[in-house]
Amino acid sequence: MSSLMTPPSDPPPVETQYLASPPTEDRGKATVPRPGSKMDIMATAQNRKATKPLETVPAGEQAIIRSERFSLYYGAKAGVKNITMDILPHMVTAIIGPSGCGKSTFLRSINRMNDLIPHVRAEGRLAVDGQDVYDKRTNLVNLRQQVGMVFQKPNPFPKSIFDNIAYGPRLQGVRNKGQLQHVVEQSLKAAAIWDEVKDDLKKSALALSGGQQQRLCIARALATRPRVLLMDEPCSALDPIATGRIEDLMEQLKTTYTIVIVTHNMQQAARVSERTAFFYMGELIEYDRTAKIFRNPGKKETEDYVTGRFG
Amino acid sequence: MDRDVTVALEPAAEASPRPLALTPGEDLLGFVGAYLGRALLLVVTCTSVLVVFLILVFVVLRSVPFLGGYDLTKFLASQDWRPTADDPSFGALTLIVGSIYVSVAALVFAVPVGILAAVFLSEIVSWKVRNVVKPVVEILAAIPSVAYGFFAILVLAPWLQEHFGFTTGTNALNAALILAVMALPTIISVGEDSISALGRELREASYSLGATRLETVVKVVIPAAHSGLIAAVVLGMMRAIGETMVVWMASGNATQIPHPWWDLSQSIRTMTATIAGEMGEAPDIGGVSHRSALFAVGVILLLMTVVLNVISEYFLSRAKKAAGKT
Ligand SMILES: Nc1ncnc2c1ncn2[C@@H]1O[C@H](COP(=O)(O)OP(=O)(O)OP(=O)(O)O)[C@@H](O)[C@H]1O
Ligand SMILES: [Mg+2]
Numbered sequence: 001m002s003s004l005m006t007p008p009s010d011p012p013p014v015e016t017q018y019l020a021s022p023p024t025e026d027r028g029k030a031t032v033p034r035p036g037s038k039m040d041i042m043a044t045a046q047n048r049k050a051t052k053p054l055e056t057v058p059a060g061e062q063a064i065i066r067s068e069r070f071s072l073y074y075g076a077k078a079g080v081k082n083i084t085m086d087i088l089p090h091m092v093t094a095i096i097g098p099s100g101c102g103k104s105t106f107l108r109s110i111n112r113m114n115d116l117i118p119h120v121r122a123e124g125r126l127a128v129d130g131q132d133v134y135d136k137r138t139n140l141v142n143l144r145q146q147v148g149m150v151f152q153k154p155n156p157f158p159k160s161i162f163d164n165i166a167y168g169p170r171l172q173g174v175r176n177k178g179q180l181q182h183v184v185e186q187s188l189k190a191a192a193i194w195d196e197v198k199d200d201l202k203k204s205a206l207a208l209s210g211g212q213q214q215r216l217c218i219a220r221a222l223a224t225r226p227r228v229l230l231m232d233e234p235c236s237a238l239d240p241i242a243t244g245r246i247e248d249l250m251e252q253l254k255t256t257y258t259i260v261i262v263t264h265n266m267q268q269a270a271r272v273s274e275r276t277a278f279f280y281m282g283e284l285i286e287y288d289r290t291a292k293i294f295r296n297p298g299k300k301e302t303e304d305y306v307t308g309r310f311g
Numbered sequence: 312m313d314r315d316v317t318v319a320l321e322p323a324a325e326a327s328p329r330p331l332a333l334t335p336g337e338d339l340l341g342f343v344g345a346y347l348g349r350a351l352l353l354v355v356t357c358t359s360v361l362v363v364f365l366i367l368v369f370v371v372l373r374s375v376p377f378l379g380g381y382d383l384t385k386f387l388a389s390q391d392w393r394p395t396a397d398d399p400s401f402g403a404l405t406l407i408v409g410s411i412y413v414s415v416a417a418l419v420f421a422v423p424v425g426i427l428a429a430v431f432l433s434e435i436v437s438w439k440v441r442n443v444v445k446p447v448v449e450i451l452a453a454i455p456s457v458a459y460g461f462f463a464i465l466v467l468a469p470w471l472q473e474h475f476g477f478t479t480g481t482n483a484l485n486a487a488l489i490l491a492v493m494a495l496p497t498i499i500s501v502g503e504d505s506i507s508a509l510g511r512e513l514r515e516a517s518y519s520l521g522a523t524r525l526e527t528v529v530k531v532v533i534p535a536a537h538s539g540l541i542a543a544v545v546l547g548m549m550r551a552i553g554e555t556m557v558v559w560m561a562s563g564n565a566t567q568i569p570h571p572w573w574d575l576s577q578s579i580r581t582m583t584a585t586i587a588g589e590m591g592e593a594p595d596i597g598g599v600s601h602r603s604a605l606f607a608v609g610v611i612l613l614l615m616t617v618v619l620n621v622i623s624e625y626f627l628s629r630a631k632k633a634a635g636k637t
Contacts, residue, residue, distance in 0.1 A: 113515055118438060145521030155512035157534050167530070168520040216515070224520050 062091040064228060064258050065110060070124035072109050074117065079105035081282045082124070087275075092250055092259045094269035094290065097279035098305070103262040104152060106279070107230050109133075110260070111147040112140060128228070145172065148226030150234045152262075154213035156205035156220075161188075161197050164205045164216060168224030183223050190253075191219035192245035210237045218246065222253075229253065231261040235268065247272050266306055270294050278302045367613065374610045377401075377603035386607065392566045394589065394601040401604040405566045407611060409579040411556060412568075413483055414551040416575060417490035422544055424491075425498030426533075429543070432499070433506040434528055445503060452496035460560030463489045468561070477576040479563055484575035486562035490554055494547035501546055505539020505630050506532060538630035545623035549616055552583075559584035560617075582612050 013224060027209050063086030070083045095103045105114070112133055114120045122134045134142055145168070157164050165184040166174075174180055184201065188194040193215040198258035199206070214237050221229060224280055231250075235243040250272050252260055263269050269276055269290065276293040278286045278301070286302045297303045333341070355602075377386075381401060389402025428448075432441045467488065468480025513535060517527040533540065563578025570577075586605050593601035 111519060113519060116511055116514060116518070140518075141521045141523055146518055149519040151512065151515065151519075153512060155516040157513065157516060157531055167517070171520060171522055171526060220516075220520065260474075 009074050054231070056190060057095060062086075062088055064129060065260070066125070066130075067125045068125040068127075069105075070106075070122070070126045071108065072105055072114060073121045073123070075119045078282050079114075080109070080279070083284045085205065085277060085284055086286050087258065087260060089258045090254055090256070091274040092254050092261060092272050093275040093277065094273035094279045095260065095262045095279060096266065096269050096305070097285075099264075101279040102282040103279050105282075106187060107232055107260060107262055108149075110228070110230055111144050111149055112138075113149065115140075145224050146226050147230060148221035148224055150214070150218050150221050150229070150231040152232040152236070154217050154237065155158060156208070156213050157217055158206055161205050161208075161216065162200050162201040164168060165223045168220065169191050170209040172224070187219040187223040188216075190222050191215045192249060193219060211242055213244060215246070218249075226257065228258045228260065231259065233262055233264060235263070235265070243268070266294070266308075278305060280305070353637075355626050370606055370609050372605055374606035376598050377581055377600070377607045378610075380599040381604070386604075390566075391566065392585075394593070394604060399601065401599075401601075401607075403582070403604075403608055403611070405568055406580060406582045406585050406608060407566050408554055409483075409562070409566075410581040410612070410615075412579055413486045413490060413562060413581060414548055416483060416487035417494055417549055417551045418544065420488060420491035421494045421498055421547055425495050425543070425547065426475065426502055426540060428495070428499045429502030429506055429540070429553060430528055430533070432503045434524070435531065441503075445500065448499050450496075451492070452500075456554060456556040457560075458496065459489050459493060460557045463557060463561035471576075475576070479576075479578060480579060481561055481563040482576050483562060483569060483579045486558045486579075486581075487575065489557050489561050490551040493554060493557065494551050497550055498543045498547040501543035502536075503541050505536045505543065506538070508630075509535050536630070538626045542623045542626040542630060545619050545626065549619045549623070552619070553612070555581075555583035555587050564588070571598055582608050588610075 036310045037088065043294065064200055065087035067083045067085050067087075072079045073219060086152055095106065108114050109122065109126055110128065110133065114122075125132050126134060128143065128147060131138060131143075157167065159167075162180075162184055165187050166180045169180060169183050174183070185194065185198075188197060192210060196212060197203070197216075208216060214234060218231075218234060233305065235246055238246065250261070253259060261269075261273065273290045275287065276290040277284055278297075278299075280301055286297060286299045288298070292298075293302060297306060303309075386401055386403055387407070388402065388404055390404045391400040391402040392405060395399045432444060436444070463485050464481065467485050470480070471477050471482070471485055472480040509532060513531055514527055517531045522530070536590070558581045562580060562584065564580045564584055565578035566580050567577065569579060586609055589601065590605055593605055595602055
């Protein structure tokens with residue numbers, strides 16, 4: 001199909017294709033970059049933050065997700081209105097804003113998760129890799145495989161832990177037992193839950209605690225090897241230790257993935273993201289480098305919100 | 312923003328006018344009230360349980376003379392049902408097989424259709440359509456079975472005879488088809504409930520991993536709802552196996568086991584139809600008699616439905632547990 005389906009270059013062979021970033025143990029080592037990907041150029045950079053090349057927002061052609069005057073309506077009511085923003089690859093973009101301002105709505109628009117809700121209507125353009133996702137000819141299966149999602153509420157399948165993680169790879173036709181085993185282990189390690197579940201992968205995922213279920217869902221999303229990861233308040237049910245590990249994970253993943261995260265936690269947004277978008281009442285108020293949003297916001301509403309003087 | 316405005320609450324009363332400890336009077340009233348309420352509910356519950364229990368005892372008691380005085384293996388294994396002959400023989404095998412035969416055949420028709428319909432209603436059509444179709448399907452369950460019986464005799468039987476060249480239109484196929492239609496509302500309604508109860512989260516999880524609708528239904532929705540679907544099928548089967556009027560009218564009532572076994576065009580007879588049809592003419596004499604033999608058949612029928620009921624309860628409670636956890 002379109003450019004959505006495959007990156008311009010050949011992906012590495014399947015064995016190494018899952019989780020290009022190594023599991024937690026060998027974090028220091030270099031990751032396997034996709035040939036031709038931005039990682040190639042960046043491979044020598046020790047500290048990515050120091051050498052961040054992008055000085056302006058938006059950065060035109062480089063955007064992986066492009067929203068142009070995008071609106072989404074639930075019946076007559078607008079969930080988000082007129083959003084224009086470019087989300088850049090290989091970094092973490094945070095979306096912040098008060099409850100009900102449309103953060104989830106926008107995030108779920110990117111992989112067309114709102115399709116299940118009746119009477120939903122989209123306007124404007126929302127493109128991933130140049131492909132308008134609301135175009136009738138969009139291949140939804142490929143879109144969702146490449147744009148993974150972690151939901152606000154953990155939603156494991158009532159299946160075993162193993163089957164939960166293997167669900168995505170199996171859909172993609174992976175049948176080989178050893179290969180599945182490998183993916184499951186790598187994904188669970190990446191999501192910082194391997195140690196807790198490695199002895200009972202056959203156990204029902206529903207028997208896990210809420211926080212464990214959320215990390216399982218993160219692992220499950222990673223197992224399909226998406227290029228973009230949408231995370232809707234992934235840490236709201238986690239303790240500080242697990243939260244820290246998830247944040248480490250994001251730091252690690254963004255070398256190969258693009259991450260968009262919704263969070264109510266200002267410190268988290270400031271810690272993990274390079275770009276921050278502030279939503280208010282369904283509209284995008286301000287979108288800039290995270291440091292600027294938090295230190296020197298351009299709009300009064302943003303300043304009120306990030307300093308906690310809101311309303 | 313005017314930050315000086317403070318919302319003033321009434322200050323709390325110094326000494327609370329409502330004491331935290333119960334007075335002895337309140338204590339007694341509460342105790343008696345709870346006691347009486349519980350007693351009342353207990354009586355009501357016990358009465359209904361007792362009625363069911365008494366019916367059971369009655370049927371079992373009336374069958375005791377037969378079960379005690381007749382060769383049980385002959386009763387269960389012989390195909391010879393000649394209750395009114397001079398030398399009567401009470402082999403109930405054809406009746407037992409007949410009941411199971413039409414019920415299973417009915418399920419073979421009803422289960423695929425019922426589950427597909429349940430999936431269709433809960434997954435494919437819009438909420439509006441579902442809210443119209445489901446009550447209509449449930450009304451099918453309220454049509455008296457004698458009306459289905461008329462349909463079986465006056466419409467389906469001639470049609471089967473004409474189009475398939477059967478010697479008789481009132482046969483196992485006819486009964487099974489009608490029973491299937493009668494079991495469908497239960498299967499569709501209970502099945503749809505258990506699929507709808509799953510919620511949107513599970514489907515979203517599946518779609519977000521790149522599954523198609525078919526993959527989502529087959530790999531996630533149906534497995535997650537399997538307890539409820541099994542219960543739906545068992546409930547439908549109970550409806551079929553206990554049904555009397557329709558099988559009496561539609562099955563042809565021949566005491567025989569179809570040969571070859573898959574030949575649905577032959578007439579059969581069920582336990583229910585036999586009891587209903589023969590009870591009136593069976594004299595109430597003591598010992599091993601036609602009447603006590605019919606009660607014994609009733610006991611077998613009871614046992615079968617009790618077992619099915621236990622199975623469906625088991626799966627329904629599992630379905631509830633699964634729905635609660637997700
Ligand atoms: N399924 C739905 N049907 C109708 N309206 C909806 C639906 N989901 C969300 N909305 C509306 O869209 C608006 C934005 O909701 P959204 O869930 O995107 O908010 P949010 O920013 O994610 O809030 P929170 O931080 O509480 O999760 C809200 O006003 C909400 O009422
Ligand atoms: Mg939300």
